[in-house]
Amino acid sequence: xxxxxxxAVKTRRDFLALLGVSTAAALGSGVTLAGCSKxxxxxxxxxxxxxxxAILPSYAPLSLVSPDIPGEGPIPDGYLKYPRELARxxxxxxxxxxxxxxxxxxxxxxxxxxxxxxxxxxxxxxELGVTVVPSVQDGGTFAAxxxxxxxxxxxxxxxxxxxxxxxxxxxFSQAVKALFEDLTPYLKGDAVRTYPMLATLPTAAWQYSVxxxxx
Numbered sequence: 001x002x003x004x005x006x007x008a009v010k011t012r013r014d015f016l017a018l019l020g021v022s023t024a025a026a027l028g029s030g031v032t033l034a035g036c037s038k039x040x041x042x043x044x045x046x047x048x049x050x051x052x053x054a055i056l057p058s059y060a061p062l063s064l065v066s067p068d069i070p071g072e073g074p075i076p077d078g079y080l081k082y083p084r085e086l087a088r089x090x091x092x093x094x095x096x097x098x099x100x101x102x103x104x105x106x107x108x109x110x111x112x113x114x115x116x117x118x119x120x121x122x123x124x125x126x127e128l129g130v131t132v133v134p135s136v137q138d139g140g141t142f143a144a145x146x147x148x149x150x151x152x153x154x155x156x157x158x159x160x161x162x163x164x165x166x167x168x169x170x171x172f173s174q175a176v177k178a179l180f181e182d183l184t185p186y187l188k189g190d191a192v193r194t195y196p197m198l199a200t201l202p203t204a205a206w207q208y209s210v211x212x213x214x215x
Contacts, residue, residue, distance in 0.1 A: 051213050055184055056206050057192035060199035064089065074202070089197060095130025103132060103158035104149075106139035106165070132158075143168040150175040163208060176211045184215045 064087035067077030115121055115133055125131050135156065137145050143165045149155060150169065166172050185191070187206075192199045209215055 052207060052210050055188045055210065055213065055215060056203050057187045057199065057201070057215075058190050059201075059203045060193055060196070062089070062196060062200050074204075093127070093129030095128045098130060100131040100133045101158065102135065102156035103160075104135040104137060104156045105160040106142040106162065107136045108139040111136050111138075150179065153179060155179050173211060182214050187215055 065079075065083045068080040069078030071077040112118060115125075115131070121132070121134060142162075146161065146165060147169050150172075169175070187195075187198065206215070
């Protein structure tokens with residue numbers, strides 16, 4: 001986190017926005033906040049390619065450790081061994097205490113131990129400077145859980161919503177507009193460069209987080 005980022009984070013919602021999420025989702029291949037609907041009957045808000053491209057964050061990769069096998073195009077860099085010296089990108093704690101941050105993700109396997117019984121989560125929270133309370137749900141019934149949660153308007157701060165689950169949820173586009181944070185002003189185009197780690201996500205990864213012409 002840069003010094004300017006530290007000054008910008010004044011509230012819990014600001015902190016979540018800094019991470020690129022505020023009642024949002026893990027960005028990546030197939031795990032998204034919302035998807036651009038390409039089917040008229042899906043209930044989503046369709047957006048054409050031009051509209052999507054106009055709000056996508058710019059791509060600004062970081063070169064921290066020299067790769068053994070340089071990547072090209074969509075192929076990432078390759079490494080044959082673990083680096084002897086690690087590069088610390090975020091030098092200051094991004095959190096300053098405050099209320100816990102809740103999260104919910106699907107998982108297809110044994111449920112991991114929760115807060116206070118999971119050394120990885122406890123160490124992560126110590127580094128973040130804020131308590132993240134993870135909720136790991138059965139991936140086989142995640143769509144039903146997600147539908148009930150959205151219907152009750154009781155959503156966590158961080159939410160992973162895979163695209164294949166979104167397709168099962170009626171009126172999801174309405175839920176996005178009513179319950180999810182609009183991060184377009186913070187991340188559109190070169191604005192994302194304020195948050196260098198988010199800017200390392202490839203442009204294509206953001207396309208599934210566009211809904212109704214907004215991030």
